[in-house]
Amino acid sequence: MARPPATNSCNSSPEADAVTSRPQTVLITGVTRRVGAHLAEHLLAAGHRVIGSYRHETDALRALIDQGLIALELDLLERGRLAAFAGQVAEKTDRLDLIVHNASIWHRDEDVAAQPELATAMYTVHVTSPIELTEHLQRALPARKRDDGHADRQVVFMTDAHIDEGEPDHIHYIASKAAIQSSVRSLALRYAPHTRVNAIAPGLLMFHPEDDTDYRRNRLRRRLLPFEPGPGVVSQTIDYLMACPLINQAVIRLDTGRRWEN
Numbered sequence: 001m002a003r004p005p006a007t008n009s010c011n012s013s014p015e016a017d018a019v020t021s022r023p024q025t026v027l028i029t030g031v032t033r034r035v036g037a038h039l040a041e042h043l044l045a046a047g048h049r050v051i052g053s054y055r056h057e058t059d060a061l062r063a064l065i066d067q068g069l070i071a072l073e074l075d076l077l078e079r080g081r082l083a084a085f086a087g088q089v090a091e092k093t094d095r096l097d098l099i100v101h102n103a104s105i106w107h108r109d110e111d112v113a114a115q116p117e118l119a120t121a122m123y124t125v126h127v128t129s130p131i132e133l134t135e136h137l138q139r140a141l142p143a144r145k146r147d148d149g150h151a152d153r154q155v156v157f158m159t160d161a162h163i164d165e166g167e168p169d170h171i172h173y174i175a176s177k178a179a180i181q182s183s184v185r186s187l188a189l190r191y192a193p194h195t196r197v198n199a200i201a202p203g204l205l206m207f208h209p210e211d212d213t214d215y216r217r218n219r220l221r222r223r224l225l226p227f228e229p230g231p232g233v234v235s236q237t238i239d240y241l242m243a244c245p246l247i248n249q250a251v252i253r254l255d256t257g258r259r260w261e262n
């Protein structure tokens with residue numbers, strides 16, 4: 001049996017308590033692995049209703065479905081499918097409290113040089129499709145202006161702390177993440193007062209299995225706090241954003257601070 005959703009001391013009023021103590025309906029893109037899978041599992045365990053998008057079926061996806069995930073297929077490269085996807089979401093729920101644009105692709109510049117279309121693909125997955133999907137969801141399942149002034153919906157984009165630091169081997173990837181991060185303010189202006197818009201900009205969260213010991217040591221050496229945080233820090237930040245009705249147009253950097261010498 002699902003636990004009741006946790007409340008958070010950040011609540012500013014009885015109205016906010018009422019908002020955060022009821023189960024929320026959340027859409028997360030890209031729940032097949034790593035951060036998206038962890039966040040979906042965390043929110044399901046907290047008693048929320050979670051709709052997750054997937055491209056490929058994985059063991060993690062099947063486990064989430066067993067825990068109650070509503071799984072919908074979506075390839076963000078297919079922009080012509082976004083309106084139909086928003087319609088499918090609207091068939092599953094009559095309200096949507098939170099959208100987490102988590103899906104991502106991460107190509108090196110040397111891969112882009114060999115396959116130039118990868119630059120466009122990163123821009124589509126990180127920028128164009130999330131903006132268009134947000135708009136289609138607003139049409140299919142409108143967030144509404146509330147009498148108490150609180151937002152009815154929140155949109156969160158997963159960006160990257162390296163936007164500020166620079167990343168010489170991933171210029172296209174970082175440029176696409178910077179583009180969506182720059183749209184946070186504009187989207188918040190467009191959607192106020194019914195929707196607030198924020199971003200989470202992580203630095204290193206999780207290594208990839210293929211990252212060797214030297215790479216791991218070097219990455220950690222450049223952090224002020226040299227540990228691999230794991231995906232739980234994203235779930236903690238989402239909990240905080242859900243509970244704090246005041247936070248809008250914010251970019252929350254999730255890194256440990258960075259040493260500038262190499």
Ligand SMILES: NC(=O)c1ccc[n+]([C@@H]2O[C@H](COP(=O)([O-])OP(=O)(O)OC[C@H]3O[C@@H](n4cnc5c(N)ncnc54)[C@H](OP(=O)(O)O)[C@@H]3O)[C@@H](O)[C@H]2O)c1
Pocket residue numbers: 029030031032033034035036054055056057074075076077101102103104105106125158159160161201202203204205206207
């Ligand atoms: N992990 C880190 O250390 C780190 C650091 C900085 C920022 N971030 C950001 O945090 C988020 C999660 O990171 P992660 O490491 O968990 O990412 P990940 O392992 O690369 O997972 C990305 C997810 O996006 C989905 N996806 C990829 N292409 C898609 C497409 N065309 N249409 C729909 N879904 C697609 C994947 O689904 P399929 O498997 O089905 O393709 C997968 O579920 C990302 O936005 C990432 O940029 C992560």
